[in-house]
Amino acid sequence: MKQGILLYGPPASGKDTITAALCELNHIYGAFERLKIGSGRTHGYRMGSIDQLTELEKRGDVVYSNDRYGNTYLVDRPGLALAMQDGSIPILHLGQVAGLEAVVDGFPASWTSVLLWCSRESTEVRSKERGDSDTEARLAAWDATARDIEATPAFTWDLRLDTDSVSPAEAAQEIHLLIRRGI
Template identity: 60%
Template sequence: MRQGILLYGPPAAGKDTITAALTALDARYVPFTRLKIGTGKTQGYRMGTPEQLAALEARRDVIYRNDRYSNIYVVDRPGLDQAMEDGRIPVVHLGQMTGMEQVTAFYPAQWARVLLWCSKETTALRSPQRGDTDTAARLAAWDATEADLAAHPRAQWELRVDTDAAAPGEAAEGIDVIVRGSSPRS
């Protein structure tokens, strides 16, 4: 059975940092690079065109699409297929419960669902430190993530991590224990 990790949380909750800690822990963990249609930051994305998006949608290969910050972010079937080749375990970053639901419903795999959380004040501090030029939009997204989470009180999580208190390595080790525990290869 294919495996993956879904990291859910507000902007600057530590998704990139914990993904880096996971990849340092085990080479099977790989960041999933979402397809991005738009402008701005390109690092960590597969940049695409509106035509590529239309072709994916026509083939029903869009697992989840999110429009935010004047861009379109896509979790796509071909991207996940490639990320899971050779037993790799992709780490997918999401900030919307709809994305969590769609990925788990429309892409068969053993998904470890992890809630990463930090205070709004921490997002306000971390956002400019990581080079964001739109911190106000990130804080609005933090509010939206908090409301989204509150609207899904029955959401199931294999792990919850307060990144204001937990070190990235500690969080990565906790996630690794969960993945290994659900793996037929453990």
């Protein structure tokens, strides 16, 4: 059975750092690079065009898309299929419960959902420390994430981690142990 990890949380909750720790822990893990249509940060994304988005939509290959920070971000079927080749386990970063639900419902695999959380203050500090030029937008996204969780109490998390009190290495180890139990 194909497997994947869904990391959900507000900006600066540790998605990138924990993904890196998981990848160091075991080569089976890999960061899923969502397709990004727009500008700004390119690291961690496959950059695409409006024409590519139109073609994916026409074929029904968009599992989930969202607009944030003036860009469109996609989880696409071809990208997921490629990321799961040879038993690899992709790690998807999502900031909306609707995205988690769309991936779980729209792409057949055993998905492990992990809620990463940190305080709003931590998001602000971490955003500034990493040099984000849009910290205010990231704080607004933190607020939206908090509302999203409150609005979807029925969503079941396989694991919840508070990244204000758990190190990235500890978080990676907990996620890895959960995945290993499921194999």
